[in-house]
Amino acid sequence: MSLYRGGIGxxxxxxxxxxxxxxxxxxxxxxxxxxxxxxxxxxxxxxIAIYRMPIFGIGEIGLFAAVLFHALNGIRVVAVDFRPAWSVYHKQMFQAVVVLFFLIFIPVAVIMTGHILEGMHG
Amino acid sequence: MNGAAGFGSGSGVQVNLTSAGSRVRPAGGWELRLWLFMRASGMLLVFLALGHLFIMHVFNSIHSIDYQFVVERYAKVFWRAYDGLMLWLALLHGMNGLRVIVDDYLRGAVRVWAVRALYGVMILLLALGSWVVIAFEPMKMAGG
Structure with a gap:
């Protein structure tokens, strides 16, 4: 069992x-x-004006990252729980979660950073 | 498939996990119902919560959201229903998740009181949030 300590799962x-x-x-x-x-x-x-401070804007990007990861990994959890045969591929599924996460997160983070800058300039 | 090695097994905490990192399906009773609820509500929240985030924080932003924004949004019953459904699913999902964590790490009377406290907070927030979604009516703006 010690093999699993720190494993991807x-x-x-x-x-x-x-x-x-x-x-x-x-x-x-x-x-x-x-x-x-x-x-x-x-x-x-x-x-609401307090939330317009840049520090909260950074927190907002963090919130998006947390929800996005939780959602994508949650889909993986449901998949392996209801299709146990797929759990042989759970590592590949986690890699897919990570890839999808960055594919969605990077453009969103760029847009949200734009919102923060827009707020700072007026 | 059920490699039940807890992450914190060195610290005396034992969590039954599958090798993929999900909780082992409980045998029956409330624990099984809640285990199923977490998965069903989670799948709905993928769309509800990510949809909400994209609409409010990506396509709109905190710079376009104010009281008037809420007035216009809540003129449509659809958005009240959307927010109400998301409120209930997210709070029940999140608080049950916290309850599972409390069960894993706390013992005895501390655990019992922690669970009672989080259910109390959950009920208050469900009531407050439902009240907002149902009862919100635009107030006359000062000078408008």
Whole structure:
């Protein structure tokens, strides 16, 4: 069993937990900030203005990365759980998750960085 | 296929994982139902949450989102239903995920109270979020 320690499956599992925890933390905050719409435009707009700071823009890119990884690896988890025969290919499936992750994440990160810069210039 | 080697086996934490890194399917009862719920809700959230992120954070951005944006968006029942469904699935999925982590790492009374606390927070957030999605009505803008 010690062969599996640090194997791809366990690293995927650890990353899945960490990204899930990160997304959950943001979700809790996001439900609270969105609820402020019930108190009208002034309060809501003032709180949203805080999120326009570049540091939150960087956090937003991190949030996207966490959701994207969790989603892609989640699809892999469902695939091996319901098609156990496929688990011989679980390493290749994880490689596919990583490749797809970067194919989607890189252009999105470029666009989101553009949003941060747009905010800094006006 | 069920190589049950926990990642933290050196630290006394034993988690039953398949070699692919998913949790071993529970034999039955609530644990099996929740295990299935995590997979079903997860597949729906792939579309709901990624769709939400693309719409709000890629095609739009925090610079175009304000109170007026919410007013226009929530004029359509579709977006209220979308947000309501996502709220419930994401909170139940996320809080059950946290419950599984608590079960893995905490023991005894601490575990019991941690699980109660997270269910309490989950119920409050479900109520608050549902209230927003259902009851939001545009307030008259000052001076408008």
């Amino acid at each position: 366990q690293w995927a599992w650890l990353l899945h937990r960490l990204s899930g925890l990160g997304v959950l933390l943001f979700l809790v905050i996001h439900i609270l900030d969105t609820a402020l719409v019930l108190w009208g435009a002034d309060l809501y707009n003032r709180v």
